[in-house]
Amino acid sequence: MKQQKKTFKEKLKNEMLKSGQFYVKLCFTILFAVIFVVIFVSNNGFNYCYATIYGNNFQSNPFQIHFIDVGRGDCILIKLPTNQTMLIDTGEEEYSLRVCEYITQYMIAEDMDKVDYFLITHPDTDHIGGALKIMQTFEVVNFLRPPVISISEYERGSYPEYGYDETYTYDNVINYAYQNQITMHFAIDGMSLNLGECKITCLSPTEEVKQSSNNYSVVLMIEYQNKKFLFMGDCENSIESRIVDKYGNNLNADLLKVGHHGSNTSTSQKLLDAVKPQYAVISTDGNSQYFPNAKVIERLNNANSQVLSTAKMGTILFTIEDNNIVFAKATRPPNYLAIIFACFLTIVLIVWENPFKNLNMPYFQKKIAK
Template sequence: MKKNMRNKLLLFILLLLFIAISVSGRTGELTIHFLDVGQADSILLELPNNEIMLIDAGNNSDGRKVVNYLREKGIDTIDYLIGTHPHADHIGGLDDVIDNFEIGRIYLPQVIHTSKTFEDVLLAVQRKGKKITPARAGVNIVDEPDLQIYFISPVRDDYNNLNHYSAVVKVDFLDKSFLFTGDAEKPNEEEMIEKYGARLKSHVLKVGHHGSNTSTTEEFIKIIEPDYAVISAGKDNRYGHPSPLIIERLQKYGIKIYRTDLQGTIIVHSDGQQILFNHDPVNQIITVNHGIVIESVDLVKEMVIIVNMSKEIKNLSGWKLVSVVGNQEFVFPQGTSIKPGERLMIVSGPAASITDDNILVWTKSYIWNNDGDPAELYDANHNLISTY
């Protein structure tokens, strides 16, 4: 009898232990995957409470890739599925994702779009018998003691630009915060600053709109104070994303930059205290001290624009602009200078001529290879200053 009691007690204790483990069932870690889906967004979050969140699913043609990536991670349920806004480079693959997984809640901003891609998403939601929860500032997604996830944009419902409807998600996990901005632009950033102020502070920032200069204003950076910035963009995309101005701006604040176009899928781990990346940052690509940036290279029109982002006049005497493919170099003449905020144009090809004070003629020959040709700018001491 006594022995029997002891056995029962032992069994009971074991049962309690088992229940405790399975109820908590937590890895206690947050893993974020910024998937390389080219000129598009798709971000997978393995939350510390073991739930799964997916923010966007790339273009239509990326659907399969996103589905396979999640499958390889052993995922069968997506607890929170977010389409930031109805543009195809964000919601394109959502229908594939909805068709292939168990889905919890689906969030989309309250705006309709007449595209086939958008219709496909709505049809997939219908097929699954799900409803859409509106994504807007103030809506909570997860609210636990150690983990809060919520929308901080869109603030309004009357924008005339689809990007401005972007659902912006903030994740607060113990000591660390993560901000996912979709394609939110300057007006949204201003609204978020006004509404949330210092609460926007985040350690990791998914840079808005693929690094376009429509987003990531200086005011926004100053209030977020990120340590790390991740840019999701396509290699050699036709939009010139990310903008060199934005790269320069991030560098100016000492922010470590990661880019899917240069590094593929970026994976971030955090235990709520530390943040670890699967790659080194790409910052060394541009040195910053000079504040001079190659803003654009038009390979067809044979026109390079450089801009002075600093607050001083810069003397460019002896600086060099290099066409990497042909290894040709242009040496800036003695006395060349550039005022703060000003642009200098370096032109080449048969039509090249000086029509303005800010134009320099390299040569009447063609320089730039139209199939792609990186540009590099060096200072007089041969330090690489900017690339494009």
């Protein structure tokens, strides 16, 4: 065996010295590069580079809220204390793969296998663009939707009392839910869910027909351990005003998911006076002066709210620890395997190609001459 090894080494050396030095080097370089690519791909290297960073900061905590960064759009993943999952909106379609990857990582980490409640707040694409992909990828147990009918429902004459959305994106989502017999519920003011110690109440919309799609937004209040979380969708001032008139001081909440990505059409002083949020989360990309609007930020600052935006922080996570709300920016552990193999490949290429050979350095020249 030893003899064989020696012969191989000698043969290789002779080969390189004689004629094929360049090609031998090239073959080995290609071999190492292929090994690296295979290992990188088989270890989810591409997903690691391009996926939305999964936030595992509060892993195994029974209550978690993940504001997933989907640019100017909403996508909120909630782990409920009943060991169930709720997803509110999905962002634009272009984010759907990243959102699916994020939810998959969440499910692995939390030992979950389905989306128990999937809520679409209203038919705009920055909220439902990825909804079809979500329903195709995960088992959705309950599908919650606003009282807005799709093109197909309109043609069938279903729910004539509700408003109507003309987009095919919404129509496809609703049709998919019918075809796959996913249990559908209309989320309407007054509806509530009691899930263990957690109570979820719907504060809007009412059943009346609205002028703008934003005003169909489903507004939710989630209460858990004496903490309250208010999700406004894209509601505008007129709806905020109605909610404040109806619910008054009951709107007081620790966290406000700011309406309509921080636009000045929402987050009125009237709403802030009633909610008085400790934290205000804005889901936006920061590429426009209107989302968020400086006046909204000023109103939130004056209300002593800590403003957090996905544009600045990426994905943001919240939980409750020792009766306090805590938050964190989603961080990603380094992919050690990829780093080790990148270092390994670099060393192999340097040693093999010997980049010093062309330099006028007597030490290396000497070595090479040997």
